[in-house]
Amino acid sequence: MRSLFWRILASFWLAIALVAGLSILVGHMLNQDAWILSRHPVLNELPKRWATHFEEEGPGAAQDFLEKLKRRHRIDVQVLNSSGEPVIPGTFPPRAAAFEARQKDDPQQLPWRRLTTEYTSPNSGETYLLIYRIPHPELDQWHRQSLVWPISALLIALVVLTLFSLLVTLSITRPLSRLRSAVYDLGQTSYQQHSLAQLANRRDEFGVLATDFNRMGARLQSLIASQRQLLRDVSHELRSPLARLRIALALAGRASPEEREKLWPRLDRECDRLEALISEILTLARLDADMAKTEPVDLQTLLQRVSNDALLDGLPPPIDLQVQAPLSVEGWPDMIERAVDNLLRNARRFSPADRAVELHASRRDGRIRISVRDHGPGAASEHLAQLGEPFFRAPGQASAGHGLGLAIARRAAERHGGSLTLTNHPEGGFLAVLELPPEPITASL
Template sequence: MRSLFWRIFASFWLAIALVAGLSMLLGRMLNQDAWLLSQHPGMGDLAQTWSQRYETHGPQAAQRLLEERKRSYRIDVQVLDDSGQALVKGTFSPRAAAFEARQRNEKRLPWRRLSVDYTSTHSGETYLFIYRIPNPEVAAWQRDSLLWPLSALGIAMLVLTLFSLWLTLSITRPLNRLRGAVHDLGQTTYQQNSLARLAKRRDELGVLAADFNRMGERVQGLISSQRQLLRDVSHELRSPLARLRVALALTERADAVEREKYWPRLSQECDRLEALISEILALARLDAEPGAAQPINLGELLHSLQEDARLDAPQQLINIQLESDLQLNGWEGMLQRALENLLRNALRFNPAGYPIELTASKTAGLLRLSVRDHGPGVTPEQLARLGEPFYRAPGQTSSGHGLGLAIARRAAERHGGQLELSNHAQGGFVATLRIPLNQANQSPANA
């Protein structure tokens, strides 16, 4: 992964190296005497070489060394002992020494005067070396010696500038795209492919863009589903309200005897409207925060559903298959409402004489709550749309409002699971709530 961490890390280290190099260069430029003494080829090793030759071969050999340096580098050298006496003749003429003595201001001298003490490692004697370099020679050497450091400094600054520009653009451009995506999401105009190119990056911004893209798709999907739900709700509410309005109009025009015939019709339409509103509110409550999860006694829950089903359809037989040691933390009211809807659908389509199977089992860390009937089942085309709010299979428009399976699906999702709908291999229809047992103790995922 081409991480932004390494880019920023490299930028900081490059900047530190550049500052360190610049500091060293400026330090040398400000301390020119020490720089000359250590770096100039005519003086860098002269003190050590001269002392060895003087102590080994005598003054004449030492004097010849100074004269060679004079011819090669135009440097005049004097060597004094501790008492200030000249050890050799040197290369600085007496006339030049007298001229130097008359000039109190060193800036008027045509040469640079430098001095350094050197202690011999062989004899332990200390020598004072006095160098005099012509000013033009110093200027020429400084130009030559500064050319490479200044060139390196210029190249380093250019590289750092280009690298910083590239790093800045690699961060600001994706952030601008993300800012635009956030703005579009706030205006509900987010396009799913707006961050597709950015999501292909193999760094932190690419991961962020991919996560944001998934979030944007999810939010847009929720907004679309909410809009569709509002359209469906308005459509479903329009029908019973229209029937109520017609019944009221007929009641107003009828006499007292005929009016009594319309009161049951009005009561029936009010009951349908109340049931529809109750279903809509139940679906809406599933998106609210349900609070902390609580332990659910699955045995009591399933037997309670069995008793309620016997009261609604005493002719139907309901068999419960419950594995032992099933423990679930969740929201009992939400789960009970989901299973009630699944069981109500099964009671509606299950033929008499065949039992409805209500099963609770555990498979690979999943709790499976299944309701199976022996009815006709559904076609593959209908199966793909079951669970959508207000969808009712053809031929079943008079029963229910198409919200039962939507409520069951939403309840499963709030428990971190899902609703599976399928035709049974041996006939009939089976609806299964699959809930992860390891996620049941957590809060439900936000919609």
């Protein structure tokens, strides 16, 4: 299976192996002389040991030291002073020197490798040039032995780095696998927030992503549940007017012409009710759709227009409009107007004819506050929490509407990043408070 896990693991492992291996090989190829001089167990200490014999015991002891070295390790050594003159005879035969001179244009044909190094004695301050000639078989044998430790260290490093790469790969692919499962569950509408609870506790980007995904999943599940509930409520609400229409049509089909004329107004009323219900349902559904770009809204002008439209019927009660000018909000004017109109008409429906409905707008704590108060009986405390839900009507108010006005107002407030508070006024009557943020907002889910 060509999964992301194996791709990431292979990429990490190959990159580490190539970098480590190439670093060793390049370093070994470019610095062979330095590598041999620093790593060879004889050559790395030879200058110091020879200088000690020469300065403390004399040239004879130094020459004996080099001859013993040749017999034991087959390494020829010459030592020159700063003027280029031999300090001691050394162990390199003259015939070998003549052969080397003849092969100076092609040193690869020599049976030995020539290395040079300088050493300054800390006691005398004299600088010596040491020339080594190591036979190729001797050098190859040492190479094989000297690579055991670097190769072992490289293998250990590769094992450790492979484990580290495995952990890194798991830390990436496991959260992705959990997110994939969560996405699948979300598509099947069986998403549970606790499925990403452990991942959301992480303090890295995956934790932030899981937290945001949980928030999105909860919101989507809430919307799906509300849409399903709305569909059930719509089906229930549409069934009653359709049933009345069917009964009226059945009666009209069997009635005489005179009786049929009396049934037409009833049919018109039922059609009007059905049209009004469908219009409100479409308005509520439209609030969840994508909206156009927001624009500045002059609340004083908007509230004055809504108030004048509500009074066109010429019926009481009047409206007491008070606006703390200037007030403006960034949003969708049609949506705000519909919300305020629903609240205002709802208040006029239950307010006494001799008491004005209070429509006030002000700025409080950096937010725009639009309040609508009537002087009617208010709502029962046990029903306040349900007000604003689609199709909910308090007992005794079944004929007052379809139960969508407050739901439309609440959804409009939420789309603007605000809220709708419904409560009884301490001095009597019902109070609806619509709070909106003044700053531009983006439409949410």
